[in-house]
Amino acid sequence: MTEEDYFIFMGVGGFFLVLGLIAFIWGKREESAYFNTIATNTRDLREFMNHWPQRPQPGALKVGGWIAIAIGLLILAIGIALWLWAKYFV
Numbered sequence: 001m002t003e004e005d006y007f008i009f010m011g012v013g014g015f016f017l018v019l020g021l022i023a024f025i026w027g028k029r030e031e032s033a034y035f036n037t038i039a040t041n042t043r044d045l046r047e048f049m050n051h052w053p054q055r056p057q058p059g060a061l062k063v064g065g066w067i068a069i070a071i072g073l074l075i076l077a078i079g080i081a082l083w084l085w086a087k088y089f090v
Contacts, residue, residue, distance in 0.1 A: 006086065009079025016072030024065025031058035 001082070001086065003083070003086070006079050006083035009082065010076055011079075013072045013074070013076025013079055016068050016075060018072075020065045020068030020070075020072055022065070023061050023068060027058045027061030027065060030061060034058060
């Protein structure tokens with residue numbers, strides 16, 4: 001493998017890392033906006049207290065963000081490890 005191939009791993013890992021951070025922050029903002037709207041709007045108090053209808057989107061964005069962050073860190077670590085291995089041991 002050439003040196004550029006290892007940078008592809010690192011680029012993809014960084015992309016997933018940034019994508020995961022964006023998704024996690026987006027989920028946190030959606031969640032806080034949703035709960036702030038429900039708390040100030042008193043006619044939807046039943047929805048706020050019972051959490052009905054279910055709205056899993058903010059939670060799904062946060063979980064997806066954590067998964068993308070984990071995958072990004074793993075791919076980034078693999079790319080760095082392969083690059084260092086090729087640089088110092090081959």
